[in-house]
Amino acid sequence: MLGIGILKGMVVTAKNFFGSFVNKRLLPTIQYPEAGNSVTLFSRNIPFLVYDNDEDPLGTMRCVACKICEKECPPQCIYIVMEKDANGKPAKRPKVFDIDISVCMGCQICVEVCPFESIKMDSTFELSTPDRFEGLLLKREHLLKSNTYFHKIHPDEAQEVDDRLAAKQKKPAPTPSTPAA
Amino acid sequence: MTPINPDQLIVQLTQWALSFLDSYPLVAVLVAILLSTVPLIAVFPGCFAITTWLERKGLARIQNRIGPNRTGPLGILQPAADGIKMLLKEDIVPKTSDRLAHFLAPVVLMVPAFTILSVLPFNRNMIPAAVDTGVILFFALGSVSTLAVFMAGWSSRNKYSLLGGMRAIAQMVSYELPLVLSGVTVIMMTGSLDTTKIVAQQQLSEWIQSSNAGLQCLGQIIGWNVFTPWGFAGFLIFFVASLAEINRCPFDLPEADSEIVAGHLTEYSGFKYALFFMSEYVSAFAINGLSTTLFLGGWSGPNIRPPWSDDPNALLIPGFVWFFAKMFALMLVMIWIRGTLPRLRVDHLMGFAWKFLLPLAIMNIFVGGFYYYAPRWHGIPVVGWPIGFLVMYLSYECIGRLNRGPKTAQRVYHYAS
Numbered sequence: 001m002l003g004i005g006i007l008k009g010m011v012v013t014a015k016n017f018f019g020s021f022v023n024k025r026l027l028p029t030i031q032y033p034e035a036g037n038s039v040t041l042f043s044r045n046i047p048f049l050v051y052d053n054d055e056d057p058l059g060t061m062r063c064v065a066c067k068i069c070e071k072e073c074p075p076q077c078i079y080i081v082m083e084k085d086a087n088g089k090p091a092k093r094p095k096v097f098d099i100d101i102s103v104c105m106g107c108q109i110c111v112e113v114c115p116f117e118s119i120k121m122d123s124t125f126e127l128s129t130p131d132r133f134e135g136l137l138l139k140r141e142h143l144l145k146s147n148t149y150f151h152k153i154h155p156d157e158a159q160e161v162d163d164r165l166a167a168k169q170k171k172p173a174p175t176p177s178t179p180a181a
Numbered sequence: 182m183t184p185i186n187p188d189q190l191i192v193q194l195t196q197w198a199l200s201f202l203d204s205y206p207l208v209a210v211l212v213a214i215l216l217s218t219v220p221l222i223a224v225f226p227g228c229f230a231i232t233t234w235l236e237r238k239g240l241a242r243i244q245n246r247i248g249p250n251r252t253g254p255l256g257i258l259q260p261a262a263d264g265i266k267m268l269l270k271e272d273i274v275p276k277t278s279d280r281l282a283h284f285l286a287p288v289v290l291m292v293p294a295f296t297i298l299s300v301l302p303f304n305r306n307m308i309p310a311a312v313d314t315g316v317i318l319f320f321a322l323g324s325v326s327t328l329a330v331f332m333a334g335w336s337s338r339n340k341y342s343l344l345g346g347m348r349a350i351a352q353m354v355s356y357e358l359p360l361v362l363s364g365v366t367v368i369m370m371t372g373s374l375d376t377t378k379i380v381a382q383q384q385l386s387e388w389i390q391s392s393n394a395g396l397q398c399l400g401q402i403i404g405w406n407v408f409t410p411w412g413f414a415g416f417l418i419f420f421v422a423s424l425a426e427i428n429r430c431p432f433d434l435p436e437a438d439s440e441i442v443a444g445h446l447t448e449y450s451g452f453k454y455a456l457f458f459m460s461e462y463v464s465a466f467a468i469n470g471l472s473t474t475l476f477l478g479g480w481s482g483p484n485i486r487p488p489w490s491d492d493p494n495a496l497l498i499p500g501f502v503w504f505f506a507k508m509f510a511l512m513l514v515m516i517w518i519r520g521t522l523p524r525l526r527v528d529h530l531m532g533f534a535w536k537f538l539l540p541l542a543i544m545n546i547f548v549g550g551f552y553y554y555a556p557r558w559h560g561i562p563v564v565g566w567p568i569g570f571l572v573m574y575l576s577y578e579c580i581g582r583l584n585r586g587p588k589t590a591q592r593v594y595h596y597a598s
């Protein structure tokens with residue numbers, strides 16, 4: 001019959017209307033500040049730096065300041081300065097590691113390119129600050145988070161990374177500097 | 182004093198209040214006018230506020246959202262918040278606009294929107310202006326809104342406003358025809374342009390005045406015009422045409438925001454915009470009120486005589502309850518349609534009015550005439566009903582099929598399967 005399509009459409013919208021009162025799937029809104037948040041195992045927004053030993057964050061951070069991520073970051077929001085020891089020799093760890101999260105677009109490219117599994121995506125999101133310049137420029141101290149935390153937010157991925165690092169450490173035994181050192 | 186009827190309570194109260202002014206006829210007339218107009222001006226903006234809330238909540242649920250829920254319980258105070266926001270906004274008038282027309286347009290739209298309400302019978306003896314030619318007055322004043330919309334579009338000196346205004350004229354003038362013609366059938370059958378008589382014709386007075394409560398109830402319903410073939414078709418045509426007449430989805434081309442910003446409303450802000458917005462809803466109420474009156478039996482609804490009353494016309498539930506219930510039901514259907522159908526294209530819109538609704542409405546007049554003269558069996562239209570229904574259905578299908586454009590060939594995808 002002519003016009004049956006319109007009636008079918010009306011039935012669909014009516015189903016959505018009444019369904020939204022009984023079916024949780026038809027009303028997916030989360031009233032955020034009052035009722036939880038929508039962070040899932042797949043949430044990713046800004047990167048953070050991983051360290052291994054909870055007692056010694058600066059000593060066990062995985063980053064070696066190779067600056068690959070700095071070069072690859074599309075909006076150029078990473079700034080790295082390598083630390084030098086007393087003799088002026090590079091110490092293979094960053095003295096400065098800043099990410100301007102007002103610029104970061106969460107593309108995860110830094111994570112993909114890092115050869116040392118040291119930069120990973122975080123899922124925290126309550127990052128608002130009254131200071132829009134300094135407050136949004138995250139320093140090394142803010143970015144450093146433990147491997148335990150990584151296991152907490154993305155368990156599967158963290159386990160995979162751990163396995164990979166362990167395998168790497170076993171095979172080529174006499175490498176002068178292990179990434180974790 | 183007459184015994185108290187629940188459905189006539191307000192009328193009786195008014196008469197009682199006016200009886201004190203018998204010795205001052207001039208004052209009495211003024212007070213009577215105030216008593217019938219002030220409620221209109223008080224009630225309908227209230228209905229407007231409730232409807233905006235219903236519309237936001239309803240559309241939200243259709244789209245799997247929650248809708249406003251921050252202002253008061255369930256967001257019921259949202260219309261108040263909107264109103265305050267509108268009033269506090271700056272009123273910006275474009276520098277090169279025609280200031281007088283720009284200022285007058287919302288007024289010209291609002292005055293007829295409220296005036297046409299006064300020919301609607303809300304209850305027995307409860308019609309603000311009992312005019313013999315109520316339906317004509319309604320349509321005549323209702324078309325003034327076309328002028329107002331074009332005034333708004335022209336005076337803004339903005340190409341989008343002008344486009345919106347021109348679209349509005351084309352659309353409203355075209356849809357006025359099926360709207361009026363589908364109403365004509367009812368007028369023909371009633372033999373009167375008086376809205377009160379049109380309602381009275383839809384009630385079976387012998388049944389209502391009988392002593393059986395079931396018959397009393399049924400007598401208030403069974404006579405509605407919508408239960409006849411011409412009334413049913415007429416009601417649908419009237420409803421669709423009224424959607425276009427008041428620029429509601431899916432016929433909201435004059436203010437299509439994805440094409441022409443906001444059409445004739447582009448250059449309006451603050452209070453004037455609020456006036457436009459309110460007039461649109463008030464005219465929506467008015468036109469729904471008229472289709473209730475013409476097709477849905479006006480203020481009659483399932484109703485019985487109060488047990489203590491011996492007045493054969495007394496009713497337990499005041500008629501305006503049913504009137505407003507039906508009006509709001511039609512409003513909800515409009516919201517539902519808005520949540521469902523996408524906007525029409527301009528040429529489809531005009532074609533729909535001229536090639537589909539108009540022939541159907543004319544056909545409906547003939548069917549109405551046939552129904553009127555067809556032989557009846559004990560007053561039951563045994564011939565008129567089925568044949569009328571069949572003819573209406575066939576003409577619906579035929580006109581619809583004639584309107585189908587040439588069949589386009591099925592698109593063939595060469596590289597994708």
Ligand code: SF4
Nearest residue numbers: 073104105107108110
């Ligand atoms: S996520 Fe993308 S934008 Fe953000 S720091 Fe990494 S590479 Fe740069």
Ligand code: SF4
Nearest residue numbers: 063064066067069114
């Ligand atoms: S985070 Fe990874 S890629 Fe970036 S400097 Fe450190 S080790 Fe190199």
